[in-house]
Amino acid sequence: MRKILAAVILAFFTLAFTTTLAQNKKKQFDPKQLQLTYEVTDGKFQNKSQTLAVLTLTNKGKEPLPASGWTLYFHSFPALKPKDENAPVRVEHVNGDLRYLTPTSEFKGLSPGASKRIEFVSSGQIVNDSRTPHGFYLVWDNNKTEGLPTAPIEVSKPGQDWVGWVKPEEIYEQNAVIKDIPLEKLTKVFPTPVNYRETRESFRLTSETPIVADQAFSREAALLAMHLGSIFGKKPVVSATGPGKSVRLQQKNGLGAEAYELHVTKEGITIAASTPAGAFYGTQSLKTLIPPAALASKQQALLLPGVVVSDEPRFGHRALMLDVARNFQSKEQVCKILDLMALYKLNVLHFHLNDDEGWRIEVPGLPELTEVGGRRGHTTDEINSLQPSLGSGPEAGKSSGSGHYSKGEFIEILKYATDRHIRVIPEIETPGHARAAIKSMDARYARLMKEGKPEEAKRFLLRDLNDKSEYRSVQNWNDNVIDVSLPSTYTFLEKVVDEILAMYKEAGAPIRTIHMGGDEVPAGVWEKSPSVKALIAANPEVKGKEDLWYYFYGKVNDMLNARNLYLSGWEEIGLRKVKQNGKNVYVPNQDFKNKNFHVDVWNNLWGAEDLAYRMANAGYKVVLTNASNLYLDLAYQKAYEEPGLYWAGYLDLDKPFYFIPFNYMKNQKVDTINKPINKSVFEGKEQLTDFGKTNIVGLQAPLWSEMIKDPERMEYMLLPKLLGLAERAWAPDPAWATDENSAKGEAAYNQAWSEFVNILGKRELPRLSYYAGGYNYRIPTAGAVIENGKVKANLQLPGFTIRYTTDGSEPTLNSKTYTAPVPTTGEVKLKVFNPEGRSGRVVTVKDNTKQK
Structure with a gap:
């Protein structure tokens, strides 16, 4: 009987406990029901370069958000803080761009349907949403290991223009120099060849043409x-042989390494070259002879214009730098970008494979690099993943913050690139921007120490465990720099390189x-590292912390040279x-100038306008990577x-094109604020010498990916700007670049610019709507002015179409086509469409003089 009674009592309490748990779980607030909005209310708060904005929390759920017991994480750069001292929340910094807010005693909870407005102040002004908070997720105090996403934040466009956004009138003025050039008068090979002539012949190409x-x-x-x-x-x-009309690829001695000749006659097509690379570029030019519309559907035959072309590139290094560390892109997307590069004769992919926010390539024997360094998610110890960054969210593996290339996938990328005569330069970012590697090796250390293997645990460590140095990188990290005094650092680098x-x-x-990185190592690193102090004491040639830089790159250079490689890096490796005059300045390092260091010089701003030329004149091999003209991730x-x-600054299509x-x-026409x-x-700046010219090995356009989370955004930022780089890197030096007569040079530039945008608008971008599955290139906005009561409009890309409305609705493919100035008594909306019907963003023009 007692056993029966005990069983009944146990069953009762079990049921009651289970019911209570279920009710508690059911009643807990669902973070996905927390709606967040962000609105700028003063873009020049207190007449300073700072922003006042309102973050509104709204409870869309059926349960209250409690007054305490939670933390709301988010990403923001720059920092923001509550405007009022007695605000209902406080904000703290974690690391990088990750911050959190927690409720104070002033926060009284949020009942269903209720909202709470909180004012925040941040430094700087908001031009677009890149400087607004995002990536919110909630963590309960009773379960700090799990992050729960909120509803996506809604950021509204500021209601007032505090920053001076570009106006339709400004775009109209920029476009005014562009002439519409008939299609038949355009060069049909792109980029512009050295010698090009059209004949009156043509060739009919079919699938039966061998x-x-x-x-x-x-x-x-x-x-x-x-x-x-x-x-x-x-x-x-x-086939290797065959008579009759055909496409012939013939080897011809005496041409340059990447040179080719292309002849199209009524009897056939001949491509001659001395090397496979030259032959390949001849086939790419043949592709651009094909009318773009032919790619839209299957063809029975193609009628190709007769041409005589002899061509070779201006620079041997024509590069795109692709950052997949901040946000990952798949193998398939990388191969699609390689197809784009190949079509326009770019021959170097600088592959930025690691950074603070991610390590993206499998290294056999070091699994933590991708198991930890290749994943981002909410964590309290970063043993299984890196912390979230750049709005990647709390769940590892569920966003572009996570991902890596397996050994097999990386080999496939290499093969794909090699077939298309593209060299892949892998970048191992060191010693700064190395947080993903450092944290991965920390995780390896913890695992092996737990297994009782202390010596093996230390083998690849990248930091002195007793280092108390304090610093902050440009991106706000305080733990992202490798300790260059540790022998394990070089053991790690040798392992990765091999x-x-x-x-x-x-x-x-x-x-x-x-490429071994080298940029943006902050002040304060290594100052309190016992390992560094021991190295300085034992090495007379290392006199202090500054000498560690030269010590590191000297050892790295020796390591690469022993493997028959030369060292590439950002400009800092050679500085x-x-x-000078009591100030710290950076000058070319004479110790390394004759050691075949190749430097990507990005800084041509803020006093460093001539840095690339100073380094080339000193003997360094320079890849021009100027931020002002070639950084494709700029708006x-x-x-x-x-x-x-x-x-x-801002980087439209013209900046890579007019780069000399x-x-x-x-x-240079505009500064960083346009x-x-x-x-x-530029007064007193060093000019490029004849010797320096021999050291300019090429051009490079980087695409950094902080704001690029999907293939569509990647392609939008790449195109059409990348085609300006392709033109400057391949085509001969244009006459307008060297003309001393400013008026004559400007006229020549305007003519060349018109030809370029006509070619893009009528041939190359329509081609890219279909090539390799199609690319999501940006479609420009219309320029517009009001003159004499009428709206006059123009566009950057002839061949595209402007459509408009006067009833307040957004233009569609069914809207009227702009062909002449439009009478207005109010508001006109305009939008540019490409030949395939895809559109850009709306431009609105109001005739305020006629408003009541």
Whole structure:
């Protein structure tokens, strides 16, 4: 009986406990029901460069948000703080751009349907949403290991223009110099070839036209056949010999390493080159001869214009830098970008594979690099993942914050690039921007110490565990710099380099250099590292902390040279800090100038306008990577709707196009805030010498990915700007770049600019609507002015169409086409459409003089 009674009592309490748990779980507030909005209320708060905004929390759920017991994490750069001292929340910084807010005693909870408005102040002004808080998630105090996403924050455009957004009138003025050039008068090979002539002949190309290729060019012939097969629905036959009309790839001695000749006559097509690379570029030029519309559907035949072309590139290094560390992109997307690069004859992919926010390549023997460093999610110890960054969210593996290339995938990328004559330069970012590597090796250390293997645990450590140095990087990290005094640092780098070289060997891909980073190491690092102090004491050549830089890159250079590689890096690897007139300045380091260091020089701002030329004149091999003209992640325009960063200004299609490699200061037009540049900033700056010109090895456009979380945004930021880089890197030095007569030079530039945008609008961008599955290139906004009661409009890309409405609705494909000035008594909305019907953003013009 007692047993029965005990069982009944136990069952009762079990049921009661289970019911209570279920009720508590049911009644707990669901963070997905927390709606957040952010609205700027004063873009010049207190007449300073700071912003006052309101963050509103609204409870859309059925349960109350309690007054305490939770923390709300989010991402923001710059910092923000509550305006009032007695605010209902306080804000704290975690690391990087991750912050959190917690309720104070002033927060009384949030009942269903209720809202709470909180004012925040942040430094600087908000031009677009890149400087607004995002990526919110909630963590309960009783379960601090789990992050729960809220509803996505809604950020509204400021109701007032405090920053001076670009106006339709300004765009109209910029476009005014552009002439519409008939399609038949445009050069049909892009980028612009050295010599180009059209004949009156043409050739009819079909799937039955064979491709006859010398043995040396068989791979190039196969790729051409694949492309033609996608147009015809059937691949042409590729053979080594054959009579009759054909596409012939012939080896011809005496041409340059990447040079080719292309002849199209009524009897056939001939591509001649000395090397497979030259033959490949001949086939890419042949592709641009094909009318873009032919890619939209299967064709029976193509009528190609007769041309005589002889061509070779201006620079041997024509690069795109792709950052997949901040936000990851798939192998398939990388290969799609390689197809784009190949079409426009870019031959270097600088692959930025690691940074503070992620490590993206598998390294056999070091699994933590990708298991920890390749994942971002909410964490209290970063043993299983890195902390969230850049709005990547609390759940590891569920956003572009996570991801990596397996060894097999990386080898596939290498093979794909090699087939298209693109060299892949892997970047191992060191010693700064290395947080993902440092934390990964910390996790490895913890695992092996737990297994009782202390010596193995220390083998690849990247920081002195007793280092008390304090610093903050530009991106707000306080733990992202490798300790260069540790022997384990070099053991790690040798392991990574050797594993990467093994992948290149397996892929059959060429590798001549590895990029070892070198930028943005903050002040304060290494100052309190016992290991550093021991190194300085034991090495007379290392006199202090500053010498550690040269010590590190000397050792790294030796390590690469021993593997028949040269060292590449950001400009800082070749600079030395010295005192001039009582100030610390950076000058080319004489110790490394003759050691074949290749430096990507990005800084041409804030007193460093001539840095690239000073380094080239000193003997360094320089890749021009100027932020002001070549940073593709910068917003196209100063417009709230335009995505992208703007710390170095705004980068529309024209900036890469008007970049003059050997005299870039001559043609700078605006400063970082888009005002006409003060030419006095160039006074006294060092010009490029004839010797320096021999050290300019090429051009590079970086695409940093802080704000790029999907393939569509990547393609939007790349295109069409990348085509300006392609033109400058390949085409001959244009006459307008060297003309001393300013009026004559400006007229020549305007003509060249018109030809360029006509080619893009009528040939290349319509092609890219279909090529390799199609690219999400940006469609420009219309320019517009009101004159004599009428709206006059123009566009950047002839061949595209402006449509408009006068009833307040957004223009569609069914709206009227703009062909002449439009009478207005109120509001006109305009939008640019590409030939395939995709559109850009709306421009609104109001005739305020006629408003009641």
